[in-house]
Amino acid sequence: MKHFLSVKDVPDLSALVKEALAQKQNPFGNKHLGQNKTLGLLFFNASLRTRLSTQKAAQNLGMEVMVMNVTQDSWGLEMQEGAVMNGDKAEHVKEGAAVIGQYCDIIGVRSFAGLTDKEKDCQDEVISQFVKYAGVPIVSLESALRHPLQSLTDVITIEEYKTKPRPKVVLTWAPHPKALPQAVPNSFSEWMNVANVDFIITHPEGYELDTEFTGKARITYNQKEAFEGADFIYAKNWSSYQQYGQIVSKDPAWTVNAEKMKLTNKAKFMHCLPVRRNVVVMDEVLDSPESIVIPQAGNRVWAAQAVLKEILTSLPGK
Numbered sequence: 001m002k003h004f005l006s007v008k009d010v011p012d013l014s015a016l017v018k019e020a021l022a023q024k025q026n027p028f029g030n031k032h033l034g035q036n037k038t039l040g041l042l043f044f045n046a047s048l049r050t051r052l053s054t055q056k057a058a059q060n061l062g063m064e065v066m067v068m069n070v071t072q073d074s075w076g077l078e079m080q081e082g083a084v085m086n087g088d089k090a091e092h093v094k095e096g097a098a099v100i101g102q103y104c105d106i107i108g109v110r111s112f113a114g115l116t117d118k119e120k121d122c123q124d125e126v127i128s129q130f131v132k133y134a135g136v137p138i139v140s141l142e143s144a145l146r147h148p149l150q151s152l153t154d155v156i157t158i159e160e161y162k163t164k165p166r167p168k169v170v171l172t173w174a175p176h177p178k179a180l181p182q183a184v185p186n187s188f189s190e191w192m193n194v195a196n197v198d199f200i201i202t203h204p205e206g207y208e209l210d211t212e213f214t215g216k217a218r219i220t221y222n223q224k225e226a227f228e229g230a231d232f233i234y235a236k237n238w239s240s241y242q243q244y245g246q247i248v249s250k251d252p253a254w255t256v257n258a259e260k261m262k263l264t265n266k267a268k269f270m271h272c273l274p275v276r277r278n279v280v281v282m283d284e285v286l287d288s289p290e291s292i293v294i295p296q297a298g299n300r301v302w303a304a305q306a307v308l309k310e311i312l313t314s315l316p317g318k
């Protein structure tokens with residue numbers, strides 16, 4: 001594996017899931033692999049899970065880790081080619097990424113969609129520029145379009161908790177006070193379309209995702225119908241893709257509650273976190289035994305460890 005940007009970088013998903021579960025069984029068995037290797041983690045946006053779990057995964061593999069909150073600690077990075085840099089950005093990504101690539105063997109980058117300029121977000125500019133200029137493998141820690149470490153985690157977690165070979169997995173939109181990116185639902189859809197699951201997406205009208213990501217998924221505006229017989233409920237808010245970055249509904253009828261969970265096949269409740277309690281999902285669901293959000297977040301370590309291991313073993317000279 002060179003870069004880890006989407007499911008397209010994974011030649012064999014079930015082999016990668018097996019690898020992650022093997023890392024979970026034996027976390028320190030590959031401690032030699034990362035010796036004298038450095039992982040740089042660059043955050044243009046806030047994080048709890050991604051930052052700590054990726055750092056822990058790297059440490060388990062014997063790597064050194066350097067973390068930078070780019071927007072707070074470093075120079076403002078200009079991303080645009082040919083920019084006349086007489087504004088507030090002090091350094092171009094051509095130099096910035098190339099220099100960080102001199103210090104690191106692998107670089108992780110988190111940069112969310114701005115949600116104002118659809119065309120710009122669709123180009124996934126920040127992560128693409130790092131791939132172009134850093135000269136070392138890049139791991140997406142959530143870009144404008146995708147969150148592949150989260151999606152791999154979700155596949156691993158479904159594998160662990162499923163009670164039938166092909167479970168019914170429902171991605172449901174839920175309300176939120178803020179406009180959020182489409183990266184998590186885009187990416188979850190892409191990965192579910194590769195995994196062996198019966199996949200359904202439900203959301204209000206106006207929340208259609210880009211078909212590039214939803215592909216062959218069934219889509220319904222009827223949340224209750226989607227929940228019937230489901231084995232996994234995966235809740236997430238996202239802002240509108242058509243009316244780009246806008247909130248077109250805050251309808252509390254879409255909040256996940258115990259009554260709706262009764263329609264399911266004792267479904268497990270999943271969310272990538274952070275989650276707004278009693279807006280996205282009621283306490284009665286999040287605090288119930290069916291909620292697996294904490295072990296799901298725990299699995300972020302094994303997803304990151306499997307990916308870093310794959311990249312380390314493909315580094316030149318290995």
Ligand SMILES: NCCC[C@H](NC(=O)CCC(=O)O)C(=O)O
Nearest residue numbers: 142178180181183184272273274
């Ligand atoms: N990395 C997981 C989700 C990150 C982000 N959520 C958020 O920004 C939530 C912020 C809040 O609830 O205020 C998203 O939806 O893409």
Ligand SMILES: NC(=O)OP(=O)(O)O
Nearest residue numbers: 047048049050272273
């Ligand atoms: N799920 C997730 O990526 O969490 P953080 O935003 O806290 O990293």
